[in-house]
Amino acid sequence: MNETSFQLEDLWACFQGIVPAALSTCAADGTPNITFISQIHYVDSAHVAISFQFFNKTHRNIRENPFACAVALDPRTFHAYRFRLRFDHSESTGPLFEAMSLQLQAVASYSGMTDVFRLLAADVYEVLGVERLEGFTRLPTPNTSERSSRLFVDAGLVSLRLIAERLNKALLLDEVLESSLQLLEEQFGFQHSIILLADDQNAKLLTIASHGYPENGVGSEVGMGEGLIGMVARARRTLYLSAMDHGLRYARAVRDRAEAEGRTEAIAREIPLPGLPDAGSQIAVPLVTRGRLIGVLAVESKDPLAFLTRENTLLTTIGSHLATAIDQLSRETDEAPMERTGRQAPRSPSQSGSTRRFTFFQKDDCICVDGDYLIRNIPARILWRLLKQYRDEGRVEFTNRELRMDSWLGLPEVKDNLETRLILLRRRLEQKCPDVRLVQRSRGRFALETDRAIDLCEKEG
Amino acid sequence: MIPDSIVHLLQTGVSVMVGTRDASLMPECTRAWGIQVGADRESVTLFLSEAIGGKTLENLRNNGKIAVTCTRPTDHITCQLKGQVRSIKPATSANREMSRRWHREFRAELSAIGVPSTLSEAWIIEPTVAVQISVSDVFDQTPGPGAGKKIGQ
Numbered sequence: 001m002n003e004t005s006f007q008l009e010d011l012w013a014c015f016q017g018i019v020p021a022a023l024s025t026c027a028a029d030g031t032p033n034i035t036f037i038s039q040i041h042y043v044d045s046a047h048v049a050i051s052f053q054f055f056n057k058t059h060r061n062i063r064e065n066p067f068a069c070a071v072a073l074d075p076r077t078f079h080a081y082r083f084r085l086r087f088d089h090s091e092s093t094g095p096l097f098e099a100m101s102l103q104l105q106a107v108a109s110y111s112g113m114t115d116v117f118r119l120l121a122a123d124v125y126e127v128l129g130v131e132r133l134e135g136f137t138r139l140p141t142p143n144t145s146e147r148s149s150r151l152f153v154d155a156g157l158v159s160l161r162l163i164a165e166r167l168n169k170a171l172l173l174d175e176v177l178e179s180s181l182q183l184l185e186e187q188f189g190f191q192h193s194i195i196l197l198a199d200d201q202n203a204k205l206l207t208i209a210s211h212g213y214p215e216n217g218v219g220s221e222v223g224m225g226e227g228l229i230g231m232v233a234r235a236r237r238t239l240y241l242s243a244m245d246h247g248l249r250y251a252r253a254v255r256d257r258a259e260a261e262g263r264t265e266a267i268a269r270e271i272p273l274p275g276l277p278d279a280g281s282q283i284a285v286p287l288v289t290r291g292r293l294i295g296v297l298a299v300e301s302k303d304p305l306a307f308l309t310r311e312n313t314l315l316t317t318i319g320s321h322l323a324t325a326i327d328q329l330s331r332e333t334d335e336a337p338m339e340r341t342g343r344q345a346p347r348s349p350s351q352s353g354s355t356r357r358f359t360f361f362q363k364d365d366c367i368c369v370d371g372d373y374l375i376r377n378i379p380a381r382i383l384w385r386l387l388k389q390y391r392d393e394g395r396v397e398f399t400n401r402e403l404r405m406d407s408w409l410g411l412p413e414v415k416d417n418l419e420t421r422l423i424l425l426r427r428r429l430e431q432k433c434p435d436v437r438l439v440q441r442s443r444g445r446f447a448l449e450t451d452r453a454i455d456l457c458e459k460e461g
Numbered sequence: 462m463i464p465d466s467i468v469h470l471l472q473t474g475v476s477v478m479v480g481t482r483d484a485s486l487m488p489e490c491t492r493a494w495g496i497q498v499g500a501d502r503e504s505v506t507l508f509l510s511e512a513i514g515g516k517t518l519e520n521l522r523n524n525g526k527i528a529v530t531c532t533r534p535t536d537h538i539t540c541q542l543k544g545q546v547r548s549i550k551p552a553t554s555a556n557r558e559m560s561r562r563w564h565r566e567f568r569a570e571l572s573a574i575g576v577p578s579t580l581s582e583a584w585i586i587e588p589t590v591a592v593q594i595s596v597s598d599v600f601d602q603t604p605g606p607g608a609g610k611k612i613g614q
Contacts, residue, residue: 022530024480024490032488032528034480035602036539056609069490071478078580080492080513133491135512138583 006130008045011081013142014072015042021072023050025061033057040072040083041100043124047088051100052121059123062087068125071133076142080133085125092121156314159187167321172443173329173419174426180297180322181211188314190299190306194274195287196222196229197295197326197420205233205296208423210274217274218427219375222296229296232284236293238316240283240307271373271428280304285315287323294323330419355453356436360384362460369433379425381409386438386448387456400444422446462502464613467540467599471498471505474566475531479507481520491517494588495563496531504595505529505542508552508560508588518590521546527594530602534570539602540612547593556591 014021017039024034035058041049052059062068066087073080091097101119108117132141163183170176177195184190192212196205199221207220225234232239279300287294297319301307307315359368366376367383375383382403389395400418403409411418426438435451463471477493491514493507507529509518521527525546532539552560568581601610 020476020532022478022480022490022492024478024482024488024528026480026482026486026488028486030482030486030524030526031543032480032482032526033543034478034490034528034530034541036476036478036530036532036604038604054606054608065486067487069480069488071490071492078584082490133513135510135585136492137580138585139580 006081006132008042008048008127008130011072011074011130012042013074013076014081015040015048016075018075019073019078021070023058023068023070025058025068026065027057027061028064033061037070040070041096041122043096046127047124048083048085048127049091049096049100049122049124051104051119052090052123053104053117053119055120062123074142077139078137079139079141080136082131082133084128084130086128088124088126090121090123096124097122156188156310159183160314160317163187163318164321167325170325170329172440173326174423174440176322176325176329177209177423180318180325181209184299184315184318185211188311190301192274192276192279192301193297193299195295195297195322195326196233197417198233198293205229206424207271207273208295208420209427213274213276215272215274216427216431217271218431219379219424220271220273222273228282229284229298232286233293233296236286236288238283238285238312238319240281240312242281242305242307276300276302278302281306283307283311283315285319287319287326289320289323289327292327294326297322330417331415355455356433356450357455357457358383358387359457359459362458372432374432375425375428378410379421379428382421383425383429384456385409387454390448390450391454391456396448397441398446398448400446462613463498463505463542463596463599467542467613468498468502470533470538470540471496471531473533474563474568474570475533476567477507478530479509479514479517480528480530481517482524482526483516483520484523489516489520493529494586495560495567496529497559497563499593504544504547504593506556507592507594508556508563509590509592510585510587511589512585512587518549518592521549521592527592529594532602534574537604539604539608541600541602542594542596543598543600544594544596547595549590549592552588552591556588560586560588 020036020038021040022034023037024032026032035056037050039051043049068085068087070083070085071080072083097119100122104117104119163180166179166183167176170179181193181195184193194207194210194217197208199206203224205222205224207217210216210218222229224230228239228241280302281304282298282300285297287297297315299307299315357370360380361368364376365380367374367380385403385406385408386398403418404411404416422438429436429438436454437449439447439449441447475496477496479491479493481489483489491509493509495508497506499505511518527546528541528543530539530541564584564586568578571581572578599612601612602608
């Protein structure tokens with residue numbers, strides 16, 4: 001017969017529960033048992049699952065003797081297939097169990113039997129072999145081209161679903177930003193990515209998160225219409241550049257060199273945009289929700305053909321989820337109750353000998369730490385307020401609400417993007433001054449942690 | 462004695478599946494082309510074909526242990542019989558006629574639940590052997606919490 005000459009995927013029609021299958025097992029004392037089962041569930045190319053609803057002979061037998069044999073019919077032609085199985089394990093939590101359980105409950109609810117039909121476990125069997133029973137029917141076998149693409153989902157789509165679910169679950173903006181870039185690497189292997197947020201007032205895009213670069217580049221700016229990212233923001237359409245032009249790389253290299261060696265005041269106060277010096281391709285996706293531009297997701301790769309139509313579609317879809325998540329979590333800044341977990345007593349300063357000197361330049365509206373540019377504008381004022389209250393009153397816990405009440409910070413009354421500004425500040429500190437940290441306690445609450453003594457100095461110019 | 466209710470069930474167009482095992486307790490499963498309750502009501506005869514039940518027949522010749530489950534598609538009334546083989550004989554014309562009668566009943570059951578008749582009519586119902594079994598146990602296997610309960614006797 002045709003032992004093991006089938007892929008389970010070819011037998012997709014047998015796994016739809018349209019015709020009951022039969023399952024035989026054998027007790028340790030040699031007594032065979034046979035029962036009808038409503039459905040054999042496809043798990044993966046080497047496993048199937050069978051529902052375990054009642055403590056019965058099958059359940060006992062496979063724990064004594066793990067082998068089983070099932071015969072199932074293809075509902076299209078009634079060809080019969082024999083599956084040689086070995087019980088592998090039982091699942092009573094997780095996606096497989098939940099999907100099977102929900103299906104069973106839905107069926108049971110039609111008959112008002114939800115208490116009777118309850119899935120106790122999904123019993124997973126390894127498939128040792130499959131054969132077709134020849135001489136069973138006169139009908140020709142269905143063409144394997146009839147294999148339904150609707151049943152076996154493209155891996156990219158599975159990843160897409162996973163990312164959408166994670167973005168949908170996230171409760172904090174920071175979590176959305178961090179996990180989305182992390183997931184792009186885990187699921188698609190995109191190792192270098194950044195998220196920029198639109199700053200409508202200044203017609204700029206501001207880097208808020210990055211992944212896979214030596215410097216996080218948070219706070220770096222791109223003008224609307226400037227470069228691939230700026231153009232995509234303006235056009236609100238995804239665009240990718242394959243086999244990136246030599247000229248583009250050359251321009252970037254020149255700028256990097258100028259930054260490295262020039263150190264003019266103008267450049268020193270500008271944060272470089274994260275970028276690969278040898279990028280082969282780039283893609284930028286506009287983050288738009290309800291017709292409003294939230295920002296841009298930019299991914300680059302050394303592979304000149306890393307981004308094609310498929311990646312465009314996947315990343316654009318992720319972009320919509322990301323835009324909605326960022327927009328929603330930037331608005332919702334209500335304080336949540338204090339969380340006990342992750343709460344640490346403020347560390348005592350002066351653990352390390354040296355002192356961090358923060359200088360606030362009033363005219364430039366910016367802060368330098370130990371002479372290096374740190375941050376400017378509203379995030380700079382926020383930090384200055386926190387540092388002063390820490391120095392003068394010894395305060396370490398703060399709320400978003402009190403920042404909103406402080407008119408000196410100059411937060412707009414509507415759509416203040418406070419959460420985004422705090423993330424920007426947090427990331428800049430991580431980059432430039434890791435021994436002073438803003439630690440999120442819960443939504444709308446955070447703490448200032450310091451490992452060193454702090455010195456504050458204000459200058460007009 | 463096979464209880465009346467089960468005798469009546471087995472006289473209708475039930476789906477018949479057979480479970481056996483080999484010397485190393487490896488289970489085997491195949492479909493039978495019909496079942497007939499013996500006049501003694503202690504036995505049943507199954508109609509099997511070598512083509513789809515070769516391993517099953519080998520197991521039965523070697524150790525004789527068998528489980529049979531029968532379900533009626535229109536109402537899911539199901540039973541399981543367990544027992545030991547009494548005899549394995551080439552199918553007679555009477556056996557084949559019995560098998561054809563069962564097939565008509567089974568086809569009627571299947572069309573009642575919406576299965577296109579072209580599917581059930583295309584089955585190659587050509588039993589080559591008649592296997593007589595001494596039934597030692599009868600179990601209720603209608604889906605539900607009572608499934609697995611021994612009945613009669």
